[in-house]
Amino acid sequence: MSRTALRNRWNDPSGGLGYHWRARRYRVRLWQPYHARVAQWLAAWQPPCRTLVLVGPSAGYALSDEFIARFAHCVVLEPDPLARWLLKRRLGAARCRFETLDVFDDPAALAALGTRAADTAILFCNVIGQALDADTAPPWRARQHAALVNHHWASWHDCFSSTVAPVALPDADDIARGADASAEVARRLWAGLRCAVVDHGTFGWLPETQHALWHLAPHQWHVVGWGVHRPRST
Ligand SMILES: C[S@@+](CC[C@H](N)C(=O)[O-])C[C@H]1O[C@@H](n2cnc3c(N)ncnc32)[C@H](O)[C@@H]1O
Numbered sequence: 001m002s003r004t005a006l007r008n009r010w011n012d013p014s015g016g017l018g019y020h021w022r023a024r025r026y027r028v029r030l031w032q033p034y035h036a037r038v039a040q041w042l043a044a045w046q047p048p049c050r051t052l053v054l055v056g057p058s059a060g061y062a063l064s065d066e067f068i069a070r071f072a073h074c075v076v077l078e079p080d081p082l083a084r085w086l087l088k089r090r091l092g093a094a095r096c097r098f099e100t101l102d103v104f105d106d107p108a109a110l111a112a113l114g115t116r117a118a119d120t121a122i123l124f125c126n127v128i129g130q131a132l133d134a135d136t137a138p139p140w141r142a143r144q145h146a147a148l149v150n151h152h153w154a155s156w157h158d159c160f161s162s163t164v165a166p167v168a169l170p171d172a173d174d175i176a177r178g179a180d181a182s183a184e185v186a187r188r189l190w191a192g193l194r195c196a197v198v199d200h201g202t203f204g205w206l207p208e209t210q211h212a213l214w215h216l217a218p219h220q221w222h223v224v225g226w227g228v229h230r231p232r233s234t
Contacts, residue, residue: 006102009079014130015058016080022217023061030215031061034224037212038062038156041226047121047152051075053113055103056127059086062156063125071121075099104131107143114147118231122153126224129158129200137201138179145229154228159203159211160186161222164195169211169223170203179204189223 011017023031042063052071057063057078068074074096078084084098101109113122132140159182160166166189174185182203190197203209206227214222 006077006079006100008081010081012079014127015056015078015083017082019058019080020082020086023059026215026217027061030217034212034214035062038226039064039067041154041156041210042067045154045228047154049119049121049152051117051120053077053116053120053122055122055124056131057087057123057125058083060090065090073097075120077101077103103144104140110140110143110147114149114151116151118150120151122148122151124153124155124157126156126158128155128205129202129224132201134199134201141202141205148229150231152228152230154226155205156212156224156226157202157205158200158214158222159225160189160197160199161216161220162190162195162197163219163221164190164193165215165221166190166213166223167193169213170209170225175204175209177204 009016050072052073053075054063055077057076058080059082060068068091072095074091076084076087076096076098077100078087078098088096088098101112103110103113128137168189170185170189174181174188177185182199185203186197186199202225205225206229209225209227212224212226214224216222
């Protein structure tokens with residue numbers, strides 16, 4: 001197996017069987033407000049591209065049929081075999097192709113993503129904050145921004161998470177302060193609450209990030225960011 005191959009993972013902290021079980025249990029009960037927000041973000045994102053690369057979509061729980069139908073082809077990078085099977089059933093084998101680049105583990109794979117045809121858009125589906133952490137995210141971000149500078153790409157990603165709901169979401173002042181202020185922003189969001197907060201290292205990933213709250217499980221809350229990159233010429 002080459003260095004760039006995405007290995008099958010039936011279970012890992014960010015996906016696999018445990019994630020499908022949670023989706024089955026909480027998708028209707030807890031995830032709907034968050035999915036509605038993701039749907040708004042995706043509806044407003046209109047890259048003029050025929051091909052879409054989905055990175056870490058799982059079974060596409062947050063992706064509507066209307067959104068997927070806007071693209072002629074989908075390329076999927078997803079290590080979870082069950083997620084791939086579910087997604088293939090939904091999209092149809094003719095419209096989606098599964099590839100094995102691991103853009104997080106191999107810099108060459110990330111660079112290869114940036115050499116795709118210009119009418120390819122790339123969507124990171126709540127994976128950046130899961131595959132990376134506060135230490136590994138900043139150098140990967142620099143490589144990602146350089147590799148994909150000429151492509152339309154977008155990402156929604158975990159910024160902070162905790163077993164307790166935050167009292168607020170990031171506001172315009174927080175966003176303007178950018179990535180360096182993430183620890184202070186996390187303190188403000190959970191002000192007055194005694195709990196641990198995980199910083200996923202992704203706050204301020206893109207300049208005009210919007211935020212939503214994901215009630216992932218009864219005792220698990222994630223502040224999720226959304227941002228878009230447009231190539232200079234468009
Ligand atoms: C939090 S889940 C995604 C949730 C999904 N987008 C949804 O809306 O339900 C993160 C996904 O990233 C996938 N993943 C983990 N490492 C990855 C990698 N190196 N490349 C692509 N996907 C990866 C996991 O298998 C998992 O399906």
